[in-house]
Amino acid sequence: MxxxxxxxxxxxxxxxxxxxxxxxxxxxxxxxxxxxxxxGPDHWRSAQRRLVVVDKTGDRGWQQATRHAVDVWNQAAGPTGVRLTWTTGSGTCSPDRVRISVCTASAARLGGGRTANRQGRADVELDPDGHNLGAFVLVCSDCRPSEARRRVIATHEIGHTLGLSHTPRLSSVMLHTGGAERPDDLDAAEVRSLYEHVDGPLRCGVFNLRLGTFCL
Ligand SMILES: [Zn+2]
Ligand SMILES: [Zn+2]
Missing domain, CATH: 1.20.5 (Single alpha-helices involved in coiled-coils or other helix-helix interfaces)
Structure with missing residues (x-):
């Protein structure tokens, strides 16, 4: 040879x-x-679907509302898929991995007015492939909503952080003006379909190779 x-x-x-x-x-x-x-963008990848909602409002009324939102979204999402737990905390709100912080802000900062968009706001940070990396919610500190209205706002805004967009359905919690207090059957179907797939880990570069802190 x-x-x-x-x-x-x-x-x-x-x-x-x-x-x-x-x-x-x-x-x-x-x-x-x-x-x-x-x-579609704005949903949490498989490794990040055990989410903690941290109520930092320090307000009993909002705490009841965010707790309600966690309960009804868990019911809507079913036993698999995304899962929320609820706790209280303090401090400011910024995108925070696998924790959805809720803080109060003045209606002026939220834009004023009466729609859910103005009484509450959801901000989501995305990773390079479009999955949620972090999220937080702001609710109004000075617009004096009723207890029922707080439940609508909290459920609507947390719905945005889970990846749901506005719908024109009056029975939907994702109606642009705020809608119902809990997700309807189609909202539930949507949150389930958003989370029925399994994601791989996030690609870190062209070769998707991690060498310590380096990403190739
Ligand atoms: Zn995904
Ligand atoms: Zn909205």
């Missing part, structure tokens, strides 16, 4: 390896954006 023949086989295998890596990259790059588009 000549030196060249001995070298040829490993070279051929290495070439095959390079070719398959190239194909793999093309497939991954092309499929990933399609999946994200098909599922």
């Amino acid at each position: 000549s030196a060249w023949t001995r070298l040829a086989e490993p070279l051929r295998l290495f070439n095959l390896f390079l070719l398959s890596m190239g194909l793999f990259q093309v497939v991954v790059v092309n499929i990933a954006p399609l999946e994200a588009g098909a599922l």
Whole structure:
């Protein structure tokens, strides 16, 4: 066997390896954006679906409302998929991984007016592939909503942090003006369908390779 023949086989295998890596990259790059588009943005990836709602309002009325929101969204989501737990806390609100903080803010800061958009607001931070990375909710400190109205606002805004958008249905909690106090059957179907898939880990770069703190 000549030196060249001995070298040829490993070279051929290495070439095959390079070719398959190239194909793999093309497939991954092309499929990933399609999946994200098909599922829509703004939902929590599989590893982050045990979410804590931290009520930092220090207000008994809002605490009852956020607790209600956690209960009704858990009922709507069913035993699998996304799961919320409730607790109180203190401090300011900013996007916070796997914790949805709720704080109060003046109606002026929320835009004034009477719609849920103005009495409450949800902010969501997305990772590079469109999944939620963190979220927080602001509710009005000075617009004096009734107890029932607080339940509507809290449930509506937490619905946004779970990935639901506005609907024109009067029975929906996601009606743009605030809607009902709890998700209707279609809201429940939507939150279930948003979370019935399983996500892989977040890609960190072209080669999706982590070497300590480096990402290739
Ligand atoms: Zn996903
Ligand atoms: Zn809204």
